[in-house]
Amino acid sequence: MRRLAAPLMLLALLGAAEPPLRTVPPVSILATDAEARWVPFDLTEGNQIRFTMTVDGHPATAILDTGVSYSVMSRRYAAATGERIVEHGTADAIGGAVPLAWAATRKLVLGGVTRTGGRIAVVELPAIATGESMPVDLLVGRDLIGRYALDIDYDAHRFRLLASGRLPFTGVTAPLAISATRQVYESEVTLGGRRIRPMIVDTGDGSSITFSADAWKGLAAADRTMTTAISFGLGGPIVTDLAVVPQLRLGQLTAPDVEVRVERGGGFSQGVGAAGRIGASFLQRYRVLLDPGAGRMVLAPGRTATAPPLKSTSGLLVRADGRRLDVLHVMRGSPAAATGWQGGEAICSIDGKAIPQDYRRSAIASWSVGQPGRIVALGLCNGDTRDLTLASFY
Template sequence: MRRALFTLVPLLAVLIVSAREPAKPVPAASISPAARDRGVYHLADDAEARWVPFDLTPGNQIRFTMQLEGRDVTAILDTGVSYTLLAKASPAVDTAKLVAGGSARAIGGSVELGWMPTRTLAIGGLARTGGGVTVTDLPAIATGSLSAVDLLVGADLLAGHALDIDYAAHRFRLLPSGRLPFKGGAAPLRVSPERSVYESTATLGGRRLAPVIVDTGDGSSITVTKDGWKAAALNVPSTTAISFGLAGPAVSGLAIAPDVRLGELTAHAVEVRIEPAGGFSQSIGVAGRIGSGFLQNYRVLLDPGARRMVLSPGPKAGTPPLRSTSGLLVGVEKNRLKILHVMRGGPAAASGWKDGDTICTIDGTPIPPDYATSPVASWSAGAPGRIVALGLCDGTIRKLELTHFY
């Protein structure tokens, strides 16, 4: 079963770095990541057998362990990141090697970057010698967890090979480009020369949207620009939601689209985020994103070298998306829940809830340490007509009747 809490609050970790080469020699600290040493890559002969186990964060992101400079580090697989990013707070940062590296666009605004050269890096059957990583602040909220990860593994490390993600078995592997380990619906895929991320196309309401970023680091399902949603002309109700990127929060529209087509595959009843005018996608010149909230319903092959993405339906494909019936999107803060967003048109908005309110009990039960994966979390998308007693941390009890509203 999907997690009720963060399926409704997908957390994003998208980073786009300029890939332009410098026009003339400049100091090392100001050279873009694209102009730095890219390193030497080697895929082991037995890479096919070297599956990497992972778990899904509460924000639907692929979290796993890899090696940096011979030490284990935690990482997120993020095809929406141009260049692999190391958290500034990670013990793996060598401050003696760290130099300033400019800035980058991210969801919520922009972030300052550093650059750190590396000697060795390894993921499953793939090893790299030389090269380096970008460095910036990577807060825990970017993964929906109470603890942060060390790395976001980006397109620079992944794009030279085929990436086989078996969501049902919670494992992935890197293969030689051109391999086709399973059958499924194919859609176009490339690494954009402008943005250095994975891109495809999608069709919504008969309207072709291109390009759309294929972003395993985005915990939401499908995201489109306001113009794209308007062009699709879908007559369905909508509400609002909040997401979190490296640069902070962003509020978007939220609706359930009757169908979305990706190449040969048609998916029904798909959750769609609608970015406001001037939002992240529009600012970088794309029509939207395909996130892990959608991809996790399939076994996925991403092979930009062979120009294809292949999707094979998994056990959860065809399951209707979980919808909020409370109208409250919450985050976990130790023994309490903090209201991150009150959804437009929902029962919580009608009864006066505000962003920042805190909840310490649900129907008299204190918030457990494992709230995000506990049965208690299901209240926010419970059966319409149920009345939930929510205990605020000041001792006040508020009752909320759950309702379908989008």
């Protein structure tokens, strides 16, 4: 079931300082049968790729995050597995800087790749980062996967790592490189006739396209009707402006009806010297090959390549918490904003039906993007009921 791509989780981590930690130099080996070693995944509530791998023989749930320069282990997982950590430094993350620790690793196994030796960053990875009740153990980033071609088949919910230079399917191409300074995957887009770069290619960012305030300034698209949305990074929540543009180019690809977010001045992208990010909500419309060693991204249309983005008609961005919906943000100019809704309120029923435990996968979850003019009765957890008339507002 397609769902509104907000609130979204942003897991970029850049600028990590080298720790005073003695480790064995890392060695990565790609199995001879790597092409057959598909890794199955599911998409989190925040649109990230979640899968299982092993760390020093222990199973771990992980997010595939090309916006992370150094792979990350959660402090919770490090404590549970008895990893020795060394506190050292901070890193730039979406929402603010985060304190870092480091741990030596002996053996990481991910699909057809085995890495022995090396180190991994250790930070707090809260459950809010995936929008679900259970936190993940790892973020797998550039240091583990950057030397290979990454083939992501979103429609089949699987990915694999291949030797750089392989071309397992045909599609349109766009430039791709690993930044020498930021050490993450980067490309460029064209909007309104303007070439915008560098754009971080970030599978851990659940949004579609995000621009810095500087990159957005003066664009022909900047006069479009905009609203607001909330996202959550490792450094905390951020509010961005949001619009839908009729067309955007990524290399040879022309994509219709693209949701874009615009960071406020001094946001994460501007702070690290990037023009913005290409996120998972955009990428999952395609089968994607990310091969920085060959200098290319390859995209083939998936089932939802031409589907318009889901647009809220309520203006309430919520997160399921058991059998209630917590209001995280009220979108500017929306029906909810016009009728006085506030962040922090909680909904326990919709049109008289209690919020189900599996809300995210239930048909009831489509109410917030319903037909304009529909009146939805929202039962608050304090016993009050409010009617909300849905409408198009951006």
